[in-house]
Amino acid sequence: MVIHKTSYRLTFRDVDSMGILYYARYFFLFEIGRVEWMRDEGFSYRDMEKKMQQSLPVTKADCHYIAPISYDEIAIVRTEIAAWTQTTIRFAHTIHREGQDELCAKGQVELGCLAHGDKRPSAIPQELITILNNQAREKRGRLR
Amino acid sequence: MVIHKTSYRLTFRDVDSMGILYYARYFFLFEIGRVEWMRDEGFSYRDMEKKMQQSLPVTKADCHYIAPISYDEIAIVRTEIAAWTQTTIRFAHTIHREGQDELCAKGQVELGCLAHGDKRPSAIPQELITILNNQAREKRGRLR
């Protein structure tokens, strides 16, 4: 089981009038974590879209907000696979402030797979299945 | 039980490279619905922040994505109270395309209450409790 880690420094466009990360933008951090997870595993989301004419639309997302993150602080996003099947991947994310143990937020994002041509659900590309088998075999088939 | 309805036309900044509403931005639509719910009931979130030095931070949020909404389409956001206590309000939202029956997304957003001074949880302002009692008495105390 592999946990990937990426970081992002908050800018003015990220915070609200309280000076803290706006609640919808945690999902942007989750996206960064997700895309970096794929990139680190050698899978390019962009290439998949272009070459295979498939995309991985989000079907569910949730977040628990525990402690705020402020302007100019660095958010650390940890990403791992929570569960997966041939047609669905669920990522689990946590967010901390750099250098601190306190959990700021945690959430999950579930992706399906869509073929661009007929806009219908399709199987996840084999290249990605191979990575999931290598990195998170024990999480297979546990999606409810 | 009252359901409030508001609308929003999607602009270029709202959609991603598929031309559809980016997944994090559904929570922005939920915020519009939430604030309009309060305004329609005669409660100003802005005044609460200024006068009472309290705010209602989001503690949990989730969304199920069912059908996409595209650039230039009008999203209809319906907002109602799902549950509430003296310290927590949970809103339930649905999103449709204008003039269409198909459900595009549904989600819930839970708010706590925070006093600015000591940054500690506090009771929801009485003015808002009165509104909740009037509009959604049957949803009281059902939060788990």
Added chain:
Amino acid sequence: MVIHKTSYRLTFRDVDSMGILYYARYFFLFEIGRVEWMRDEGFSYRDMEKKMQQSLPVTKADCHYIAPISYDEIAIVRTEIAAWTQTTIRFAHTIHREGQDELCAKGQVELGCLAHGDKRPSAIPQELITILNNQAREKRGRLR
């Protein structure tokens, strides 16, 4: 000469930690003004993209910031044609707070025209030229 007017209420995602509209987001208001100008004149930007396989990319944009606008205030965007040629349109925008005379910001946004196929500059669709001739004939050819 016609001036179009549209309004937008600021949400939490629009303001920064000072509680005022973030400087990049004025250009989002300009976009709303621009698209509404076209819609009011009977021209659908979305249809142009789909049917004619052309788009109107921004080539230049500027803004002068004069007075701030705060969370929950309503911004009034006024939009008119500053100048145009067969290949370029320049819009001029002003922003006020609803019900107030003070100018909050003013700016200009210049659009070219691009054919999707060869990704080369092309002439503006005739339908739009006709509107420009009707509404802003005196502003023709004054682009420098």
Added chain:
Amino acid sequence: MVIHKTSYRLTFRDVDSMGILYYARYFFLFEIGRVEWMRDEGFSYRDMEKKMQQSLPVTKADCHYIAPISYDEIAIVRTEIAAWTQTTIRFAHTIHREGQDELCAKGQVELGCLAHGDKRPSAIPQELITILNNQAREKRGRLR
């Protein structure tokens, strides 16, 4: 004269339905460049706001858009001082794609200085003036 360089990989929230960076978001890249310029020079914008109760609001901004940047590409932002006085700083920015010579965009952003107490224009903090004198003495007083 010092030119600072920072990089940013485009995510889904940054691009529009053409898959390219949305025009308003170039100003977000300029902000990243500006804040990193200050940080590299040992000046913390955040500390200035907190300790000195001053901020540097944007008074003017412009951008020329020359070539698009796409989803997942890395934008390189170069930032230097274009001009400054005791009360104003003008930054000049360019944007390229990583590893490419072609200019994608260039723009300028002018900042004033505001005291939080009386909300009036004030002199730029001496600490920042010292940096400007060291790094861009020849650009002093050339603001029109």
